[in-house]
Amino acid sequence: MTAPLAPIDETITIDQLHLDPYPIYRRLRAEAPVLRVKAVGRTFLTKAADAKYVKDTPALFSSDDPRTPMKPAFQAHTLMRKDGPEHLAERMAMAPALMPKTIETVWAPLYRQFASDYMDRLPTDGIVDLHRDLAGPIAARILAHILGIPEASDEDMQEWSEALIHGAGNFGWRPEPFERSDRANAEMNALLDRAIERVRAEPDASALSVMVNAADPIPLSQIVANIKIAIGGGINEPRDALSTIVYGLLTNPDQLEEVRARGAWGTAFEEGIRWVAPIQASSRRALEDVEIRGCLIPRGDTVMTIQASGNRDEELYEDGETFHVFRPRNNHLSFGSGPHHCAGSHVARRTVGKILLEMLFTRFPAMSLPDPSAVQWRGFGFRGPINLPVRLT
Amino acid sequence: MPHVTYVAADGTRTTLDAAEGASVMETAVRNDVGGIIGECGGAMMCATCHCYVDDAWTARTGPRKDGEMDLLDCAASPVTDASRLSCQIRMTQDLDGLVVHLPEAQV
Numbered sequence: 034m035t036a037p038l039a040p041i042d043e044t045i046t047i048d049q050l051h052l053d054p055y056p057i058y059r060r061l062r063a064e065a066p067v068l069r070v071k072a073v074g075r076t077f078l079t080k081a082a083d084a085k086y087v088k089d090t091p092a093l094f095s096s097d098d099p100r101t102p103m104k105p106a107f108q109a110h111t112l113m114r115k116d117g118p119e120h121l122a123e124r125m126a127m128a129p130a131l132m133p134k135t136i137e138t139v140w141a142p143l144y145r146q147f148a149s150d151y152m153d154r155l156p157t158d159g160i161v162d163l164h165r166d167l168a169g170p171i172a173a174r175i176l177a178h179i180l181g182i183p184e185a186s187d188e189d190m191q192e193w194s195e196a197l198i199h200g201a202g203n204f205g206w207r208p209e210p211f212e213r214s215d216r217a218n219a220e221m222n223a224l225l226d227r228a229i230e231r232v233r234a235e236p237d238a239s240a241l242s243v244m245v246n247a248a249d250p251i252p253l254s255q256i257v258a259n260i261k262i263a264i265g266g267g268i269n270e271p272r273d274a275l276s277t278i279v280y281g282l283l284t285n286p287d288q289l290e291e292v293r294a295r296g297a298w299g300t301a302f303e304e305g306i307r308w309v310a311p312i313q314a315s316s317r318r319a320l321e322d323v324e325i326r327g328c329l330i331p332r333g334d335t336v337m338t339i340q341a342s343g344n345r346d347e348e349l350y351e352d353g354e355t356f357h358v359f360r361p362r363n364n365h366l367s368f369g370s371g372p373h374h375c376a377g378s379h380v381a382r383r384t385v386g387k388i389l390l391e392m393l394f395t396r397f398p399a400m401s402l403p404d405p406s407a408v409q410w411r412g413f414g415f416r417g418p419i420n421l422p423v424r425l426t
Numbered sequence: 427m428p429h430v431t432y433v434a435a436d437g438t439r440t441t442l443d444a445a446e447g448a449s450v451m452e453t454a455v456r457n458d459v460g461g462i463i464g465e466c467g468g469a470m471m472c473a474t475c476h477c478y479v480d481d482a483w484t485a486r487t488g489p490r491k492d493g494e495m496d497l498l499d500c501a502a503s504p505v506t507d508a509s510r511l512s513c514q515i516r517m518t519q520d521l522d523g524l525v526v527h528l529p530e531a532q533v
């Protein structure tokens with residue numbers, strides 16, 4: 034006997050998910066952890082164990098989904114949507130640039146300087162939108178250097194990233210998002226042409242240089258695609274992570290005090306990204322009929338692993354809905370799992386966790402959030418605050 | 427069941443029964459042994475399950491797997507000849523009594 038298909042929901046809307054998915058996820062974990070959500074056209078998996086199982090089982094769940102708008106947005110088939118040896122080759126081509134040793138020796142001193150400069154620029158009186166004026170630009174600067182395109186401005190990097198993300202999320206296949214991502218691609222291509230010449234002539238430790246100057250390089254088109262995927266996936270998440278953690282600490286002064294006393298900025302980082310995962314959900318396509326919790330996932334069906342929900346799963350966490358830095362255990366899924374585990378996890382942990390948080394709270398010890406209710410949270414695929422009006426002194 | 431001992435950087439020892447065929451990483455993660463994260467679930471992508479195989483055991487744990495060295499390069503703590511990714515060591519009766527030392531940091 035074959036299992037029945039997962040129940041179908043026709044009430045949940047994308048708008049609701051965009052505004053606040055967490056009450057919905059809590060209900061689904063209890064009532065319907067495997068659920069076909071009509072508005073999204075995907076089967077939601079809201080339990081941590083299921084999300085991890087799917088990501089850890091690439092033989093059954095492929096990252097390659099030809100029907101997503103990702104290809105037109107990036108003008109390329111990128112490593113995020115490849116499987117097996119092809120994925121591995123492209124992934125490992127970039128890995129040396131993103132490893133802890135390189136970050137520590139090459140980038141950390143430069144990043145400390147940038148962080149310091151960007152914090153110097155902030156006005157010390159009145160209300161400052163820390164999300165817009167610090168989190169976004171510093172995330173862009175950090176990424177531009179490690180990728181090997183320091184000539185790109187913060188504004189360019191942020192626009193390109195948004196354009197790629199909007200294009201890749203353009204499931205309505207409307208023309209405007211692709212027009213915007215096409216423009217971004219043209220600008221990135223022009224800049225990359227010059228940057229490639231530069232790193233050929235003067236190799237450095239950046240991702241671009243490492244890929245271009247490898248003994249057995251991957252094709253240039255894939256090098257370019259890798260840089261684009263890192264631009265699309267390397268600004269929003271550290272930016273949103275920083276704003277989320279700052280919010281968490283400012284609204285829990287007792288925890289902030291303890292983090293400060295113990296120097297536990299890394300622990301605060303992990304809790305922030307558990308609490309509100311910057312990437313909330315990922316898609317995988319079933320390569321065969323599979324059964325999950327008694328529901329048939331038919332071959333060809335696309336499931337969504339909702340790590341945002343898994344991160345608050347009652348089976349793993351007591352009171353997972355709240356920000357609690359010193360919780361006894363935290364094995365969140367915010368960097369994913371399996372072969373597509375975030376390639377930038379070391380960068381994010383070392384920049385946001387080890388450099389930015391500590392510097393920010395040391396430099397502005399009296400920083401406060403006068404009106405937490407003014408902070409707006411948005412996002413279904415990617416999520417975080419969209420503003421963070423703080424007072425620095 | 428083969429047992430495996432984890433020696434934390436501060437010297438704390440934890441001995442566990444491992445399921446036959448389970449990796450040294452999985453065994454640690456399932457039992458909440460601190461000091462091993464294993465964030466990518468054994469796909470050799472995160473380098474957060476780094477361990478140093480005790481000298482007495484390196485012959486039996488055998489050589490590193492294909493691609494393992496590339497990921498060890500990404501480890502947060504110093505890599506030595508004894509360094510392995512614990513997701514790449516599977517527990518068998520042959521490894522009953524295995525001792526691995528854990529690094530100072532995994533991230």
Ligand code: HEM
Nearest residue numbers: 113267270271274311312315367368369373375376377381
């Ligand atoms: C807090 C910050 C970050 C979070 C929470 C995060 C999260 C994630 C997640 C969940 C995935 C897996 C997607 C999937 O399974 O389909 C991923 C993949 C990826 N991330 Fe990150 N990321 C962060 C920062 C970064 C940074 C700074 C970079 C670039 C330096 C980066 C580059 C990548 C790349 C290239 C992939 C694709 C890996 C592959 O498909 O093999 N990420 N990230």
